[in-house]
Amino acid sequence: ILDTDHVSLILGNHPKVTAIASQYPISVTIITVQELFNGWVGKLNDPASIKSLPSFYSKLWMTMKYLQTVEILDFTPEADSQLKELLKANPLLRKNRIQKDMRIAAIALSLNATVVTRNQRDFGLVSGLSIVDWSIP
Numbered sequence: 001i002l003d004t005d006h007v008s009l010i011l012g013n014h015p016k017v018t019a020i021a022s023q024y025p026i027s028v029t030i031i032t033v034q035e036l037f038n039g040w041v042g043k044l045n046d047p048a049s050i051k052s053l054p055s056f057y058s059k060l061w062m063t064m065k066y067l068q069t070v071e072i073l074d075f076t077p078e079a080d081s082q083l084k085e086l087l088k089a090n091p092l093l094r095k096n097r098i099q100k101d102m103r104i105a106a107i108a109l110s111l112n113a114t115v116v117t118r119n120q121r122d123f124g125l126v127s128g129l130s131i132v133d134w135s136i137p
Helices: 004-011 015-021 030-045 047-067 077-089 096-111
Strands: 027-029 071-073 114-116 130-132
Touching: 004 015, 004 030, 004 047, 027 030, 027 096, 030 047, 030 071, 030 096, 077 096, 096 114
Parallel strands: 027 071, 114 130
Antiparallel strands: none
């Protein structure tokens, strides 16, 4: 399961991440879709970005096209149960800034899947979660 940061690397044509990704079936979570769209909505609605609209809309279009090529995993009742267990067992995981990461972790745990991310700091707090970083040389 690609975390949002690795999707951004692929969309930016990061050579190492793109090469490794081509060797695996790729999925992302609905949480990553939310994060990507939240980012684009913020940029597109910022009055200061009026001169960059063609570029921003083009990048949003590329994001949409990419998401059509990967499996998007839903936040299921099983993932919700995993999330509740995580938050109950470890109060550190309740921080607002990592809530979306914890939802991604819960989906991964519910599927016994690996999260591909550079965010070792936050995902590393989740006991039993398999994480890798494809961007490391």
